[in-house]
Amino acid sequence: MVTSIKGGEKAIDASHRIVSKRRRGDPTVANLSVEQVREQLSLAVDRVMNEGSLYDPTLAALAIKQAEGDLIEAIYLLRAYRSTIPRFGFTKPLDTAAMLVRRRISTTHKDVPGGQYLGPTYDYTHRLLDFSLMRKGEDADGLPVEVEPDEATLTLRHDGGFFSRTDIIEAELPVDDKPVADLTREPMNFPSSRDQRLQNLARGDEGFLMGLCYSTMRGYGRNHPYVGEMRHGDVSVVVEIPELGLEVGIGSVKVTECRTVHLTTGKLDTAPHYTRGYGLLFGHSERKALSVAVVDRALRGGEFGEEKSYPAQDEEFVLSHSDSVQASGLVQHLKLPHYVDFQAEQQLLKQLRDDYDKRAEQAASKEQDHD
Template sequence: MITSIKGGEKAIDASHQLLSKRRRGDPNVAQLSVEQIREQLSLAVDRVMNEGSLYDPTLAALAIKQAEGDLIEAIYLLRAYRSTIPRFGFTLPLDTASMIVRRRISTTHKDVPGGQFLGPTYDYTHRLIDFALLDGCDDEDGLPLPDSDQVEDLHLHHDAGFISRTGLVEEELPDDSQEVADITRSPLTFPSTRDQRLQNLVRGDEGFLMALCYSTMRGYGRNHPYVAEMRHGDVSVVMEIPEIDLEAGIGTVQITECRTIHLTVGKSETPPRYTRGYGLLFGHSERKALSVAVVDRALRGAEFGEERRYPAQDEEFVLSHSDSVAASGLVQHLKLPHYVDFQAEQQLLRRLREDYDKRASEALAKENDDA
């Protein structure tokens, strides 16, 4: 985030005190705890972790509390803290096929290998305000919870696997020939690689990406997707320890993975087929995972001979403007003093006005002479 001035320390200190007082709110109301935010506002926590590039639900909840629920400010706080943390190793790629599934759906086939798991979702709720929550009662209070063993540890193959056997979908062939980029350590370059784009999209603002995704489905990109598979659950994190030639599990993370397929006419030398979009995010983040997958596919248009005509297909436009922290910093810096800039602009404006008035006077005099 951008700051351009120093000074007015007493006023700034007083502002901080007022901010702290406002954050606390009415002292007669119980203070909101970090644990409550982490457990009961989990979707907000997941968004902050994704765009803050740090998987730590407690720190994300703390940032939300400190930012008074301003998620963009919380994302900035988490990123700033992340930049102070040393890196001491690398993990192996996540094996999402071995996920402990909490939710798994496919919209292309009713019967997919391994089955569908509806899990927790707002997709079928009535979108009616539940006034029972005012009294601290959940509408599900008193109902039996599902048994814990209903969350199954299954090796579920990705749904496009059996579609791929028909040859209708492009093959997923990972490129192991080059090192994976890390945009938190090295700046984004153009033209970008797909690994750079996917990392950038995960850190991007959810609303911005959803709007771009929406634009492609309304005709600005001819990119209507099908959700081949959406899955949410827990995945083991395995770290490689090269000093002792050992791979060790160090914990689990909750993730959401989305795979989309899109009909593509293709180049003249390739037959029409389905192509892929992909999104992988921390926590339960289905709306953003789907948006990332659709925008990922839109940005791959050049691979399939598609003309780049719309905003969602322009990688420099999408990737340079999707970061909420950068956007917020540049927008909010407008609230800081610009005295010198404004005085310089006023001087320029006065000179322009003087030139304009001079030309207008000369034109009027010429008109009078002609008359």
């Protein structure tokens, strides 16, 4: 028997109060501030800014606190807020070559012009719990915490090594004046353009994209990419003021840029060569930037005469299912009341079972007549 759930608005209000109480937790424990989230959970903040399509570390930290650490819910909150903000202008394209680099590596060459800088990374840590972090007011060595100077920054131009000056690798695409798509205001179209795809991937769920990236290297594509360059740092944001004929810097943003290279056998009229994948994201987001670059290259297969036979090469599959907010919305709506739908389905099921019983009876009757 199916019964209705009663309560309505009062039950929802009570649920909100319970959520607030749970969010606060034990009142004897110090309340977590937005500033603490922003400064000490920076990688979570960076993810929320990327998938929320809004560069604002403080608001992203607020969303994380409000969502009790549920990053997908925080992303939803940030997107909802962004949709209410008026747009008053457009910035010039970011010049990542002029980035103040905090970290820069290349896996294709040991020695690259300007050198490699490990910077902040977990790549070489021992994945062991550091229980010293549980001690209040002390660092990992048990000493009082002192404010460390920020990591050094420097400017390094892009350089892909010797092959960037030959025809062994795909040439950089020229910059043009065509309007750039804006997925925050216009829906995705298929077939998609590369600017639409890169925006969609930047907003996509990190875990989903990483799984697709993994699939291209393991049985669903013959793709082993190399990191031509991965860099993280600060880039100036510049706007043009037409009335004055000036370009003015209005601030800077932290970004992560990844350029991958992929061996491509080429078309019949093209010699085998290396092709490129690209990812550019807010904050320090190396794992996702690498995943975006690899999936970007997989989606470009048609440009190089490759047969579309794997999930990561199917743009409708990738781009339509990579958005964490849309995916979460459809999945979580299953928790909402479906009384009418379920009752209609029960009626359909009863009719199907009645038809089945009739066919069974007819079959049994025919068998008796035959005997």
